[in-house]
Amino acid sequence: MLPHESNPISESPGLTSHNLPDKRSKTSMWDHFRASMANRKAAGLHRDVVVSTPISPTRVERNGQVAINFGANDYLGLAWHPTLFAWPKASAASSPEGSEFLRYGSGASPIVTGHTDEHARLVQTIAEFEDTHSAIVYSSGYAANLGVVSALATRNDIIFSDELNHASLIDGCRLSRANVQVYPHGDSQTLRRLVQEHRHRGRFGFVVTDSVFSMDGDLAPLLEIDAICQEFDMHCILDEAHATGVYGHFGRGLAEHIGVSDERMIRIGTLSKAVGCSGGFVAGRNELIEWLVNHSRSWIYSTASPVPNSHIAARAIRLVQNMHTERTALRQNAQRLRLAIAGLGYSVGEGDCPIIPIRFQDPKAVVAASQELLRRGIYVPAIRPPTVPEGKSLLRVSLSVAHSSDDCHSLVEGLRQIKNLP
Ligand SMILES: Cc1ncc(COP(=O)(O)O)c(C=O)c1O
Incomplete structure (x- = not known):
């Protein structure tokens, strides 16, 4: 088996053939769960939640x-930054109860009433941080990856996906229903060969990859991927989750660090890791953000992130760019x-x-x-x-x-x- 065949694009991770129930079996669902968990324990694969x-x-x-x-x-270390977590005094003063927080939950999807002035300020801050026109903020990085990949690629398109991509990118590829070709981890030569062979099968073409791989801490071959995207008229959907704040002079990520232009890159950043808050974002040209606002289901059909998170994240981003x-x-x-x-x-x-x-x-x-x-x-x-x-x-x-x-x-x-x- 080629290494990239292990990428579970078409299978649920954890539901591989050895623990799928036999369709003809009369075992109850609960018995199946118990037996499967016992197997996991015996194999050292069981997961527990620890406080x-x-x-x-x-x-x-x-x-x-x-x-x-x-x-x-x-x-x-920003999740513990001493000055980040002070709620603005103006809001506290105008609160009838004198409480520090005027509101926590945003109460609705951003497309209804969830996009508050704090969310708008965060969007503006991110656009400035990324030195671009506009931005969109999702309530998590998972939601961002899922919603961006599945909004940009459709059943008429083709995706080339690194075999070690984060689960949220893999799930976004599945949801898109595009033709997905998985390439061996970080192998730009094989990627190129696959693109040569299959590019014609999709109207729009995408390379989907983490920039910093979340488990191995290695880096995607971005220069080569960018060149392939230029040559074959494709775009790269780049998950910068572990690069935001860590790479690049201003902390924009790996593309900034190695000087790859945004022409072919659709980059997804995070607020959840080095920024010390919670959420994911895309910054870019107005057409891109407008498309996502109109098509990205994990953004449209989900309550906007809590108001204080937006306030704190905007302040944290301003710190990050100077760190x-x-x-x-x-x-x-x-x-x-x-x-x-x-x-x-x-x-x-x-x-x-x-x-x-x-x-x-x-x-x-x-x-x-x-x-x-x-x-x-x-x-x-x-x-x-x-x-x-x-x-x-x-x-x-x-x-x-x-x-x-x-x-x-x-x-x-x-x-x-x-x-x-x-
Ligand atoms: C590479 C990568 N992308 C996306 C995510 C999801 O981000 P979030 O934790 O904000 O949902 C993670 C987090 O585990 C990640 O490691």
Whole structure:
């Protein structure tokens, strides 16, 4: 099987053939669930929800254990920024009850009454941040990816999709009903060959890819993808979720970082990770935003994000664009930490991305490693299939500029101690 065949474009992740119920079976749904969950537990693939109590930008309590938190995507420490969370005094003063928050929920879809003055200010701030005409804000990055891909591509079009794309892009491809060709991860040569072979099958053509891959922390070959899009008259739908705030002089993402123009790029940014708030956005020319406002179902048919989120996100974006020093320091720290972990004999890949994958292959081994680290006061999540392909389980370290060098040292020491555990 080619590696890209594991991309579950046509199957639900987690509903692969080994745990689909037999159509003729008389087993009840609940019995099927119980048996399937027991199988998952035995294979080290079961997922539990654990209450996480954040204590500081770098500390979290889980199961009564306080640990250094290497699991959050708060790359610039903004989720804890002391001045971001003050609600405007003017609103508080005009509130009859004198309460700090005039309103929390937006109450309706943005197309009805959910698009408040705070949302409009956020849209304007994002358009300025991205140095473009207009923007649209979704209540989550998942909703943005789902709604953008499925609004732009239709059954008459063709999508070329990286095999390790985020689930939300994969789901957007499915919803679009376009002809989807999956290409091996980051392999621009095979992408080119597939495009040559299949481009004529779709009216509009799209390459869909993460810019920074969320589990492996590696980067899409954007220059090559841009050249392919130019040559074959296509557009790239680029998910910058883990690049917003982290790459580019102003923190716009990887396209800014490596100097790819927006001509062929439809870039989706996030408010949920380095910006420290919640939401996803697209910024670009007026025709694009107008199209999304009229076609993007996850935006139209969903309540706009809470009002305070928009207010805080606009302020956070203004901070992010001036945090060049912090993002440079973050990536330098990430590079150093990667080298130190690789020095212990772990496989971590290369680069300066603050997502550092420590590869274990076996799901049970990675869960054991995560538990051993937690016992030592370090939290690093264990990532297993179907989030990553079979045989590719990993510990995912997510570094923040708020982590101290002592925090990084503790992680390296913890990894050294567990290296030779059975
Ligand atoms: C690459 C990527 N895109 C999109 C998302 C979804 O963003 P959100 O958490 O805001 O829904 C995530 C989050 O996990 C992600 O890692």
